[in-house]
Amino acid sequence: MELGEPECTGGCCGYLSVVVQRFGxxxxxxxxxxxxxxxxxxxxxxxxxxxxxxxxxxxxVDRSWQVQPEN
Structure with missing residues (x-):
């Protein structure tokens, strides 16, 4: 699941990536x-x-935490 992505690439601005796995x-x-x-x-x-x-x-359900795109 992707939680967010910058407008530029990871090589440009940097990024944060993590592997999320369920074990039982x-x-x-x-x-x-x-x-x-x-x-x-x-x-x-x-x-x-x-x-x-x-x-x-x-x-x-509550997406108030999400940044809304500018028009």
Missing amino acids: EVVQWSDWEVPYAPAPAPPEFHVEASRYDAEVARVE
Whole structure:
């Protein structure tokens, strides 16, 4: 799933990339890529799958957090 993408390419402005995988009742975020970052990539992160699913369902309904494109 792609959460967002800049108008330019990753090689131009940089980007943040992460692999999200589900292992049974655990969701894992790993293999972060943060080119051009001044600090190291974040560590691997684990969360209970039920909590992850609830949060994904919440943001699918409430999109107020999303940046709206300019006209």
